[in-house]
Amino acid sequence: MASAFRIIIVGGGIAGLATAIALRSLNRKIIVLEQSSFNREIGATISLQPNASKIVERTWDLSRLLHEKGSMMDEGFQVYSLDGELQFRIPLSTTEKYGAERMLYHRVDLHDALKERATSDKWPGEPAQLHVSSRVTHCDCEDGVVYTESGQTFQSDLIIGADGIKSVVRDSILGTKVPALRTGHSAYRMILPVYKLLTECKAFCDVVDPTASYTTMIMAHNRRMIMGPARNGSVYSIVAMVPDEGINEDASNTSWTTHGDIKKMRETFADFPEWARSPLSLVADGEVGLWQLRDIDPLPTWTKGRAILVGDAGHAMLPTQGQGASQAIEDAEAVGAFYADIASTIAGKKAPSFEQIKTINEKIFACRYQRATTIQQYSRQAAKPATEEESAKIKMSPSEFMDYNCNYNGALEWAREQEKNQEKDVEVSVIGREVKAGAQEVSV
Numbered sequence: 439m440a441s442a443f444r445i446i447i448v449g450g451g452i453a454g455l456a457t458a459i460a461l462r463s464l465n466r467k468i469i470v471l472e473q474s475s476f477n478r479e480i481g482a483t484i485s486l487q488p489n490a491s492k493i494v495e496r497t498w499d500l501s502r503l504l505h506e507k508g509s510m511m512d513e514g515f516q517v518y519s520l521d522g523e524l525q526f527r528i529p530l531s532t533t534e535k536y537g538a539e540r541m542l543y544h545r546v547d548l549h550d551a552l553k554e555r556a557t558s559d560k561w562p563g564e565p566a567q568l569h570v571s572s573r574v575t576h577c578d579c580e581d582g583v584v585y586t587e588s589g590q591t592f593q594s595d596l597i598i599g600a601d602g603i604k605s606v607v608r609d610s611i612l613g614t615k616v617p618a619l620r621t622g623h624s625a626y627r628m629i630l631p632v633y634k635l636l637t638e639c640k641a642f643c644d645v646v647d648p649t650a651s652y653t654t655m656i657m658a659h660n661r662r663m664i665m666g667p668a669r670n671g672s673v674y675s676i677v678a679m680v681p682d683e684g685i686n687e688d689a690s691n692t693s694w695t696t697h698g699d700i701k702k703m704r705e706t707f708a709d710f711p712e713w714a715r716s717p718l719s720l721v722a723d724g725e726v727g728l729w730q731l732r733d734i735d736p737l738p739t740w741t742k743g744r745a746i747l748v749g750d751a752g753h754a755m756l757p758t759q760g761q762g763a764s765q766a767i768e769d770a771e772a773v774g775a776f777y778a779d780i781a782s783t784i785a786g787k788k789a790p791s792f793e794q795i796k797t798i799n800e801k802i803f804a805c806r807y808q809r810a811t812t813i814q815q816y817s818r819q820a821a822k823p824a825t826e827e828e829s830a831k832i833k834m835s836p837s838e839f840m841d842y843n844c845n846y847n848g849a850l851e852w853a854r855e856q857e858k859n860q861e862k863d864v865e866v867s868v869i870g871r872e873v874k875a876g877a878q879e880v881s882v
């Protein structure tokens with residue numbers, strides 16, 4: 439009798455939906471359990487770097503759908519100082535160098551496109567089922583059972599922990615809670631209709647064209663504004679980063695995303711150029727989100743038995759490299775690639791054994807850990823002056839790091855490169871031993 443490969447994905451954010459896309463196939467039953475009802479998103483844009491945009495737009499065939507929703511290619515960035523002077527303007531085209539563009543989306547559009555690609559029957563493979571308002575409390579990583587707050591249990595062969603920075607699957611894998619670390623920064627985020635900027639913020643539009651596909655930054659010592667368009671230039675997103683202590687957080691909030699106090703926000707940016715802060719007076723109460731920026735330390739592992747972590751659950755990082763969602767997408771592609779041969783195409787094939795699942799999860803972890811951790815650490819280092827210990831860890835310059843981030847062509851190629859490098863390391867260490875042996879002989 440046909441025995442489907444049963445997969446439970448905990449969390450329907452970018453990582454969870456992306457993993458559902460990467461895993462969907464014949465003879466697989468995928469259920470995504472999402473705690474929210476998906477109707478509370480305060481607008482913001484999100485960028486995908488070339489390493490991830492090529493997976494989303496090409497491998498998963500979402501280019502047309504995202505284009506219809508108004509995706510934009512980021513054409514460059516410009517930086518202004520606190521006194522309003524243009525510091526530099528750099529056009530950016532990454533296709534030639536990295537094989538894809540840096541793309542800008544409205545977060546809701548990217549999320550909706552991933553959701554459609556994971557759950558609609560328009561694409562090949564069994565569509566994933568999405569259960570909203572299903573909050574998971576814990577799971578049994580050996581037996582593959584997932585428990586929800588409402589008392590439901592789900593039996594599975596594979597559990598994907600895509601439940602973000604406060605992951606409960608992570609608690610079950612590690613047997614302990616991992617603190618999300620304060621970074622000293624928070625970000626107000628808001629999105630404005632461009633017609634409103636054009637009609638009511640002339641001073642701003644005289645300096646920045648809000649319809650142009652450019653990322654604009656205004657930098658002060660401890661605050662910065664990062665802005666850019668979305669939806670074909672019809673809306674404009676502003677992220678305003680501030681030190682934590684300047685703001686009134688709602689301590690009872692369980693997510694670290696809450697509504698921002700617009701009065702406080704305007705006061706915090708009072709010394710910014712008049713044109714730069716003028717859009718802040720266009721937003722009303724309830725239209726500004728406040729995002730406390732947290733990350734986690736690298737974990738000892740992401741996997742145990744049938745369970746594995748993806749996205750922020752495994753490696754939450756700061757947005758300074760714009761790589762959080764991109765790394766989640768790389769994780770998802772890796773899970774799809776390593777499970778590609780398992781019970782996918784032959785109807786009636788038995789579900790994979792515990793040993794098979796455990797071994798594949800360990801291979802995914804081995805392939806992904808070093809890369810995601812390096813990017814996570816660099817993102818933390820870029821947010822604040824690094825301690826000596828931290829800067830000793832990462833030796834790359836920003837442009838070398840950009841190459842490291844963006845020169846990526848999927849998990850299997852990366853794993854092959856890792857293997858080759860390990861072989862080189864073995865050769866080097868053998869030579870090293872010989873040299874040392876020789877030196878000892880000399881000293882004797």
Ligand SMILES: Cc1cc2nc3c(=O)[nH]c(=O)nc-3n(C[C@H](O)[C@H](O)[C@H](O)COP(=O)(O)OP(=O)(O)OC[C@H]3O[C@@H](n4cnc5c(N)ncnc54)[C@H](O)[C@@H]3O)c2cc1C
Nearest residue numbers: 449451452453473485574601602749750757760762763764
């Ligand atoms: C200010 C800011 C700007 C950013 N900008 C960028 C950017 O431009 N580019 C980029 O690549 N990244 C960016 N990031 C990072 C990026 O948003 C995250 O890395 C990415 O969203 C992680 O996706 P995720 O699915 O792993 O986690 P999340 O987006 O947190 O999704 C987790 C999902 O799991 C659900 N969930 C949680 N717990 C449970 C549970 N117990 N049971 C069931 N469901 C649960 C949640 O409701 C949620 O839907 C930014 C982050 C910040 C803070």
